[in-house]
Amino acid sequence: MGITTFLFAGFVVLAAIGYRWLPQRIKNLWLLFACAVFIVSWSWKFLIILLLLATINYFLGKHVADVRQGKKFLWAGVVVNLLALLLFKYSNFYLPALTSLLAKLGIQTGAGGLQILAPLGISFITLQMISYLLDVHYGRTQAEVGFVKFAVYVLYFPKILAGPIERAKIFLSRLDSPQKWSGESILQSFTLVLVGLIRKIIFADTLTAMIPAQAFQQSSQYPAPLLAIWLLAYAFAIYNDFAGYSSMVRGISGFFGIELTNNFNIPYFSRSFSEFWNRWHISLSNWLRDYIYFPLSRWLRKKIPDHNHAVHLIVPPILTMLVSGLWHGLGWNTLLWGGLQGSFIVLERVAGLWGPRMALTELPRWRQVISAAVIFFCILMAWVPFHTGIIPAVHYWQNLFTITNWRFSVIKAYFVLAEQSESFPLASLRMISLFPFLQVALILLPALGLDLIQYKDEFSFRKWPAWLQVVLLALVVLILFLLSFAEKGAPFIYQNF
C-alpha cells in the first residue's frame, strides 16, 4: 500500500476516525492494529520480523537501566540491531559471495541465488532502537512498560517507510496525550499532505523523469550545460522527494493528533554546512550528532586534552559523515559522499578559526547570498557520487568542468551528431537544444517559489486570501490529475535506504 494511493487515503481516514472515537486506553491497541494492517499490505513476513525486533528491544530496554548488568544488555542490544541492519539492508553485498561459497560446497541455492527481503524501514527502525536503548541506559528516558505502546513506537505506520527517526521520550509522551481534533489542526494536516504531494508528484517525480537513464553513467555523451542542468534537477528531485514524503507523513500523523519531527527546513538556502545539516534530514542529523559526534568528541577530549589539537577539528565530523554515508548504502560512492560532506564541515570549521565569530543572520545580506551559493554548489557536487558509482562520478565531474564542453557549439554538435542517430531523430529541430532547459526550469522555478514561501513559515499559505487559497488548491488538484496520466512514477527515493 503506497502512501500516494487512494487505498492508503481510505485506510488513513478509517484508522484516524477509529483512533479518535475509541477511548484512550485502547487507542494504542487500535493504532498497533492499523500499523500491522499497513505492514501486512507489503508483506506479512515484514510484520513478523519487525515485531520480533520490537520484542527483543522491549525486553532489552527493561534491563539496560540496571546499574550492574545494564552495560552488557546495552551492548547486546546495539549488536542485535546492527546485525539486523547488516543482515537485511546490506544483504546485496554478502549474499553473492555466500551463494558462490555454497555452490563450491555443492549446495545449490536455486535460480535466483540466496535472497533476503529487507523489511520496511529497517534502517530507520534500528537507529531508533539503538537510541532508545542508549537513552534508557543513560537515564535520559524511562524504559517503556507497556509492550503495545512500545510496539506502536517501533511500527507507527506513518513513519515506518522512511522516518523521521523519533526519540522514545518525545514520541511515547505524544502517544499518551494526542492533540485534540480541531478544524485548524485538520486543515494544517491537510496542508502538509497537499504540500507533500506537490513536492513528490509535481516536483520530484517530474524532475527525475527529465534525467536520461544514462546521464550519470555515460556523462561523456552529453555536453556540460546539460550535465549541469540534470545535476540541478537531481538535487531538487531528491530533496523534494524526501521532503515531500516527510511533509505527507507529518500531515497523516497529524490526523491522529501525534506530531512527528520536521525532517526538512528549506536546506538549500543554508548559509553554512552546519546549518545545512540542521535543515536536511534533521532527525538523522540529530541522531548522528547525539550518538556519534558528541560521544566521539567527548572521548577524544579525554584522550587528547589539548583543545586546539587538529584531531578534534577533523575526526568527529569526518567519521560522523562517513557513518552517515555508510548508513545510506554500503558502497565506495556513499562513503565518498560522506567523506566529502565531512570534509566540507572541517573546511568550514578551519575557516572559522580566523575572523570574528558571527551569527549567520548578522552577516551582511550579500555575504549570506554568496555563502548560500557556495554551500549549494558544494552540496550539488557531492550528489554526483551519491547517485552513481565512484568512477562514473569522477567522469561526470571531469566532463562538467571541461571548459570546451561548455561552448554552445558543443551543444550544437551534440545535437547534429544525435540527428544522425535513429535514437534521437527530433534533433533536426534546432529548438530541441533548449528543451531540456525549459523542462527543468518549468519545475525548478515553482519548486524554488515553494521554498521561498515556506522559508519563514511553512503554513504561510494559510494566511493568504481565501480566494487565492481556493484557486491554488483547484490548480494543484488539476495538475495532480493531469500528471496522474504520465507513465507511472517512482517510489520514494529514501524508502530504499
Next chain:
Amino acid sequence: MSNRDAVPSKKKAMPYTPRTRSLLALLVALAFLVAFFLLLEAVARKEFLNKISTRESLGIYPTPMGQYFEIKWYGLQKYCARNGGVDVILIGSSVVNTGINPDIVAETYFKLTGTRLRIYNFGVEGLNIVPNSVYAKILVQKYHPALLLFGTIPRDYLASDNVDVNQQFLPSPWIEFESGEWNLAGYLIDHSVALRRYLPYRNWMRSDFLDTIYANDHRASRTSSSGYEPDHYTGTNLDQPPDPNSPDEQETFAKYRDFTIDPARLGNLQSILNLQKTGNTRVIVMEMPLHPTFYDYIGGLSVYQEYQHEIASAVTASGALFFPSNGDPQIPANGRPDRVHLNQVGAPVLSTYLGTQLATLTKNGGIQFTNTGQGGH
C-alpha cells in the same frame, strides 16, 4: 441614542465557523475546477485547434506499444469516416502489421468477385494474443465488422511472451473502461476531447519525450491509410538453420525451449473465437507464414505440426475458420526481414494469397459480406 448607534451596520461578519469556512473553500475549489474543465472542453472542441494540432491520445501504456495501438485506433476512425465503415479488421502483432497489405487483399478480392471490401490492418507491434483478445472485443463492439481475421504465430502461446507489456497495457484506464470495467479516468478519456488532446503530451517531462513524439509521427506517416506498415529491411542468411550456440540465437532458443501451448493463452484465443457468437462477425484465424528454419527454435517440424493441430482443433471446434500455413504462399527469399516477419516484398505475396482465399471462400458460400458498404458506425 447617538447618531452612531442609529446607523445599522452595513457589513456584518457572517458567523462561519472555521470548519464551515473550510468546507465552503473546498466547494468553491470544486466549482472552480468544474468551471475550468468545462471551459477547456469547450475550447478543445473548437475546429480552429485542428489547424494547430490534430494529435489525440487515449493515454495507453506502455510507451511505445500504447502509441502504436493509438496510431491504429485513430487510423481506423479516419478510415471508417472516409469509407463509411469497415468490413474486415485484421488483428495480431507486428507479423500482421507488416505482413498484410489490406489494399492488395481488397484489390485481389475485387478482381475475383467484383465486390470491393473495406479492410483495415489493426496489427500492433509488441501486442500479442493477450491484448489482441481484449481489443478485438472493443473493435467488434464499436465497428461490427463482417469478418475479424486474427493472424497468429507460435509466440502468441508462450506463457512468458511480453508479460510485462501485457501487464501495463491491460490496466490502462481507457482499455479497462472499454472492456466494461468502469473507472473515472477511462470515462473521462472516452468523453473528454480536452483530455484526449492533452494526453499526447502527458509525458512532457520525460527525457525522451520529443523523441517519442517524433518517432510516433514518423511511424504514423509510414502507416498507410488502411493500417499497413511496410518493412523495408531484408534479412540475410535466413536459409541457414539457426545455430543454438550462437550468442545471437541463444535467447530465442531459450524462449522456445520445451515449447507448449499455455492454457491461459489458449483461453485468449477462445475469447477471440467467441466474438462470432455475439453478433454477425465471422472469425478467421490465420497462421502467419514462418520461414521453415524457424521450426528449429521450437524443436522441429513435428513439434510445430502438433502445435498447429491443437490450434486448428480449438478454432474449428468454435465454428470459426482456420487458415493454416503449410508452405502456401511461397514467400520469395528476399521477402523477409527475419524468420518471423514479412517485408514489403513478402507482404504483397501473402496479401494476394489472402485475397484469393477470401474470394474462394465467398464463392463457396463459406463467408458472405452482406453488410459491405454499411459496416461500422
